[in-house]
Amino acid sequence: MSANVSNTACLDTELLNKILASISNPGPNDLVPILQQVQKAYGYLPKPILMAVSDRTGISASQIYGVATFYEQFYLEPHGRHTVRCCRGTACHVKGGPNIIKTLKRTLGIEPGETTDDMEFTFETVACLGACALAPVMVIDGTYYGKMSFRKVGLVVENARTAGKGES
């Protein structure tokens, strides 16, 4: 018996083939690396691709779903080309972090956890980025922007947009 498998034709499974081919005898112990590579290749974890992972590796779809929802790093919905993360930690908070978040919301026109309609930006907040000395701090595609002020937000975001494809 297998769960209802959605039509995978709309997504290129060639990328998945390459990922699975690079792992010898993929099994439950390889699940996290597989998910990381799938996300890197597809930008997020598309359901049909995960169902294909289940079919091909014998890892149950329920287990894949459990792991994918457990880790913050995995996305089950399409993700923006750039990921903007803003710190909500104590140090950032006292140094004006909430203002940065407010400005980001206005600049991007979305709430934390959402993605812009043009799929350019996904905006998230983080409990602490661990860079308190730089507070308030935000990160775009892995690049840290410390000692932020709400005035700089617009410029940083525009620079990221023109910098082309980012990395989540």
Next chain:
Amino acid sequence: MPEVAITINGKELIGRTGQTILELAAENGIDIPNLCHDPRLVPTGSCRLCLVDVAGRKGPVTACTSKIEPGMVVQTETDEIRAIRKTILELLFYEHRGVCTTCDENGDCTFQQYAYEYQISDEIFTKAETVEPKPNYTTGNEAIEYDLDKCIRCGRCIRICEEVQMDSALTFKERASGVEVTTAFDIPLNESTCELCGQCISTCPTGALYERAAKGKGQCKDLLRTRTTCPYCGVGCQIDLNVNPKTNEIVRVTSPVGCIPNDGNLCVKGRFGIEFVGHEQRLTTPLIKRNGTFETATWNQATDFIAERLAKIKNQNGPNSIAGLSSAKCTNEENYVFQKFIRAVIGTNNVDHCARLCHASTVAGLARAFGSGAMTNSIDELKNAACIFIIGSNTSEAHPVIALDIKEAVVKNGARLIVADPRRIDLVRFSELHIAQKPGTDVALINAMMNVIINENILDADFVKERTDGFEELAGALKDFTPEKAEQITTVPAEKIRQAARIYAGASTSSIVYSMGITQHTTGTDNVLSLANLSMLTGNIGKESTGVNPLRGQNNVQGACDLGALPNVYPGYQSVEDSKIQAKFEKAWSKKLSPKKGLTVVEIFHAVETGDIKAMYIMGENPALSDPNLNRTRKALEMVDFLVVQDIFLSETAQYADVVLPSACFAEKNGTFTNTERRVQRIRTAVPPPGESRSDWETICDLSTKLGYKMSYDSAGHIMDEIASLTPIYGGMSFERIDSVGLQWPCLDKDHPGTKYLHKGKFTRGKGKFHTVSFKAPAESPGKKFPFVLTTGRQLYQFHTGTMTRKSAAINQVSPTGYVEIHLEDAGKLGIAAGDTVEVSTIRGKVSTLAKVTKNIGKGWLFMPFHFHEGPANMLTIDALDPLAKIPEYKVCAATIKKS
């Protein structure tokens, strides 16, 4: 196993190596609290409630994961430990938003029990905000309801689905306070890999998982439990019917962990298929047909009428013009009384039942090879077999709880599994080798396996020499029957046949499991003989975890055979043609008996056509849907002069009857069923029968008395005593002895412990006999007009003609109607898409049904389940018979299919 001595709470206890503290404590009546433990699961130690103090250890340890060690000193109830447990419970209660006053589980909830014992206060922590219930994976599901507010995240439901059922339908999602149980991608349960076994409900320690239909019908504290045997397949699962005494309704079905043979596990039918018991369509009064319509009658009117008609027909046409069909659904006691009625009162051996249609070839074949025709070994032994060879049994659908043992053997104990089945059945997932032989070619396959075993000299020469006859002839006949030859007949690559032979012969213990895929052929007996050959050739018989194991399909088909509802034998397979046996029964029953064997099921229907049978008495069978070539069967039911049907519903067959008598069902009477492993088990009255319906044996006794032969018994137990006195294999059976755990026949006397496996040291017939069998093609081969091979069978959710299962909302939701399976490519060529209405026809008839397009069946082959009165598969099947066993060839006929 080496013993280990430890001390728990100052008491010296002896345990076994490998046992955990929790297990040993439980065995000795020391209760260590736990919420995430179930003996069926691998312990995880996650709830931390079973913490105990072990002398010399730094902190407390979890009793469920700690193995006992010599000299260990354990304290389970220190103040410190109890304080920790109390805090854990309070933390859990923080998440548990349920209220016991309105919870169905109230009275059976482990969590509630500990909360009381530890007097926890739910005011210590701020109550979590009450949130609006949001949809979850069980929303809209008719069978199972998950209530997140009552869930304590112990994970038992997820683990049992993965470890025992091996369906892996469930998971935790999210983390920390967001954790909840769900399916992959939160899809509705019925669309997941779930099989609706409800094992998740059975292990849930709170009311978080519950049968939806049971909600609001009575709290557990008020329900009365009656231990009985499941009325569906031959596994014989022990179930508890939970009855609300105020309404006399069966609210839910549970099963105790640790019981034999099912260890608390059930399938969808046993757990969710009992709604038929209190169904509004149950027959409540006798009915007599007058001018084509049924009119209600009193018992007296009905039985007087039947007695008068039967007496008249017997006088005019002789006793052999009357035939009776007994029932594999009825109890042993009722089958005994029924065949006694036909033999002693009517005076004929024309008594048979549906075993003719399922395992007649097993009885005939195994009796010839070994001397007795039943499952040789026990269900429990499958777990420890080194190799299991399943052929023609879709075990996980037809005998789901036995499939659990097979999966356990493979996944946990490393057994090698070979599946030979034309379809890619679910168990193929667990197999090392899948052989998709063409339907009807089993003899060729098995002969080729034996050719390999002989040629490669991997047979058990000592066993063959010491315990069998006929080997030389067999070896000679198989000399040239190579896997290459078999490949041409079976379509199975020769190399796969070799592999199968090597795996089967090479394992230390190999068990054969088979069912209708072997028996329902014109070569059914040949197929069975071939499997017997294979087992003897490799010495895989008469030992634990080996054997030839036919899985019986009905709850009491084994018992109905054992008790002589067969035209050639009295109870206990004692031949009607043996004058000594005849004399014994004549003496016991004080009546002259016929020495001539009677007609079989299909022969009876054919004899109606020729006018030889004038009257039929059918108890609890539905041939108008279950017998092959339905057009012909139904015509015979119409033709027969007088037809009496005794049933719980107005079945398709009952509608043809002149008189219909209402019966009590399994939940409304006492008696015994014999399961597939020969275990005689009790059934018990849980609710009163509806209206005026009553036990079948009472009706037969009454009728018999009216026909001038006084039959009366105080209780079903007394019938069993009479059975024991006349039936050597049941000689030691009594209701007292089987009260808590059933006994396996042969059980010769009051001191006999029953028999776990047959043929130990010696076959019933002395030496085992090899029968040389050559391949014969099925009665019908596909041709130009009918190019497909049609095979029929069961599916998980329905049972037989659906009279019982189709009353269940939970089952109807997942299995609303019939279908035909067709290979993707064949469907493509014919322009058939999944869900299309198609017409399937054979030379005998045609039916309209839905197409199920799949890759799990071979090209050129079709499969239809036979449960559905709309689009009945048996309109199509052929009534060609096995010459010895008289079983019809349900598994192969030539058919065609087109889009309607």
